Amino acid sequence: MSNSQVNRIEFYLCPLSGHYTPFYADNFQSAGGDSAGISFTDDLNLTGTHVGCDTSQCGACVIHLNGIAVKSCSMLAVQANKSSITTIEGLAEDNKLHPVQEAFKENHGLQCGFCTPGMIMAAVDLINRKPILNEKIVREELEGNLCRCTGYQNIVKSILAAAEKVQA
Ligand code: FES
Ligand code: FES
Numbered sequence: 001m002s003n004s005q006v007n008r009i010e011f012y013l014c015p016l017s018g019h020y021t022p023f024y025a026d027n028f029q030s031a032g033g034d035s036a037g038i039s040f041t042d043d044l045n046l047t048g049t050h051v052g053c054d055t056s057q058c059g060a061c062v063i064h065l066n067g068i069a070v071k072s073c074s075m076l077a078v079q080a081n082k083s084s085i086t087t088i089e090g091l092a093e094d095n096k097l098h099p100v101q102e103a104f105k106e107n108h109g110l111q112c113g114f115c116t117p118g119m120i121m122a123a124v125d126l127i128n129r130k131p132i133l134n135e136k137i138v139r140e141e142l143e144g145n146l147c148r149c150t151g152y153q154n155i156v157k158s159i160l161a162a163a164e165k166v167q168a
Pocket of ligand 2: 109110111112113114115116146147148149150151
């Protein structure tokens with residue numbers, strides 16, 4: 001199993017701490033630590049998913065749960081039980097960036113990069129749902145993702161460029 005994609009995640013309830021502890025389902029190797037919510041950094045050593053607000057407002061923490069973009073900060077670990085989770089680390093394949101990652105790179109869609117993993121995960125889901133996009137739709141759909149560097153112009157440009165590539 002790739003370290004960047006948690007193909008299936010299972011949790012058990014520790015009777016002593018009362019917390020859910022994640023295990024990799026495939027090899028049943030403890031990922032370590034207890035977690036009431038999902039902490040990719042602490043529990044799974046995946047550092048790409050950022051936590052900005054921790055209150056479901058900024059979108060920095062977006063991951064895919066069964067292929068759908070969700071804000072992981074507001075999700076309990078147990079809600080992900082037996083689900084397929086993909087973080088930003090799982091997008092690239094065979095050392096080749098995902099078209100959305102490539103488009104962000106080509107169109108200067110990031111500045112400090114803090115919002116970028118969440119933006120990209122949300123954008124991939126958006127393009128999967130609505131391959132034909134325009135600027136208005138992108139801006140409306142990504143209203144739950146905030147960029148503190150205010151780089152929205154190039155973020156939108158990147159997503160439109162990626163949608164075009166995916167469509168081609
Ligand atoms: S950290 Fe989850 S929405 Fe801000
Ligand atoms: S690039 Fe800095 S927060 Fe978006």
